[in-house]
Amino acid sequence: MAPTSTVERAIEDVPVAGARCLEAGAGAGNMTAALREAGAGAVVAVTDDRDHAAGVRDRFESERPAVLEADLRSTPLSDDSVSIVTAHALFNVLTPAIVPAIADELTRVARPGARLVVDDYDSIPHDGLRGLFAAENAAAELADGAPALTFYPAAHLRACFEARGWRFERERSLLEPVPWTADLLDAHADLARESAARLDGPLAEALEADVTRRRDELGDGIDTGRMYSLAFRLTT
Ligand SMILES: C[S@@+](CC[C@H](N)C(=O)[O-])C[C@H]1O[C@@H](n2cnc3c(N)ncnc32)[C@H](O)[C@@H]1O
Numbered sequence: 555m556a557p558t559s560t561v562e563r564a565i566e567d568v569p570v571a572g573a574r575c576l577e578a579g580a581g582a583g584n585m586t587a588a589l590r591e592a593g594a595g596a597v598v599a600v601t602d603d604r605d606h607a608a609g610v611r612d613r614f615e616s617e618r619p620a621v622l623e624a625d626l627r628s629t630p631l632s633d634d635s636v637s638i639v640t641a642h643a644l645f646n647v648l649t650p651a652i653v654p655a656i657a658d659e660l661t662r663v664a665r666p667g668a669r670l671v672v673d674d675y676d677s678i679p680h681d682g683l684r685g686l687f688a689a690e691n692a693a694a695e696l697a698d699g700a701p702a703l704t705f706y707p708a709a710h711l712r713a714c715f716e717a718r719g720w721r722f723e724r725e726r727s728l729l730e731p732v733p734w735t736a737d738l739l740d741a742h743a744d745l746a747r748e749s750a751a752r753l754d755g756p757l758a759e760a761l762e763a764d765v766t767r768r769r770d771e772l773g774d775g776i777d778t779g780r781m782y783s784l785a786f787r788l789t790t
Pocket of ligand 1: 561578579580581582583584585586600601602603606624625626627641642643644647648
């Protein structure tokens with residue numbers, strides 16, 4: 555039997571078969587693939603990134619899921635229209651300022667009795683990796699006025715959804731430790747340098763050099779931290 559992937563494990567106790575699902579934050583389409591594999595009746599994948607939307611459409615060329623390019627703060631779905639909502643590695647790319655609006659929207663589009671699965675990362679325990687993400691955030695703060703990444707404790711996201719009528723059902727670990735591979739570290743370093751390059755003068759150069767040094771110190775990758783999965787049911 556093929557080994558079960560992280561996204562498959564996140565939804566293995568969720569009744570996906572036949573359900574209309576919203577994948578909030580389509581990214582590379584990994585959770586969209588797992589939902590389809592688990593027999594979802596329909597999957598609507600939403601992202602605000604044009605390249606991600608195009609990538610997910612290409613990935614499922616023959617049987618395309620609905621991929622919508624939109625901001626989840628105004629999710630383009632009707633009230634009470636989905637039975638499953640997934641947010642796999644979405645919240646770490648959301649600033650604290652927009653989390654409440656997105657949590658409201660994920661709740662609005664969910665039918666009474668719907669399930670919600672939220673997967674994300676605990677704060678990073680490894681000093682060197684935390685330093686790389688801190689440099690990425692510093693560059694993003696200076697270039698765009700907002701951090702690139704925020705690692706919310708599971709208890710924070712649990713409270714955020716319980717306050718909106720979602721009954722907490724379970725928490726489990728999906729990855730422990732998380733394999734932060736060389737490719738992932740390179741991608742983060744590239745994003746950080748892109749932000750730094752939008753600044754002028756010596757600060758840009760200093761930040762770019764700092765990011766490169768921090769990335770190099772992490773070598774072939776680092777296994778650290780935890781990805782958790784929270785499941786809820788909408789009671790109202
Ligand atoms: C790390 S990826 C998620 C990975 C994905 N769930 C998967 O399984 O492959 C985060 C996604 O959320 C999207 N995103 C971030 N903020 C958003 C917003 N306000 N509205 C819509 N999509 C957003 C990003 O563009 C990206 O596609």
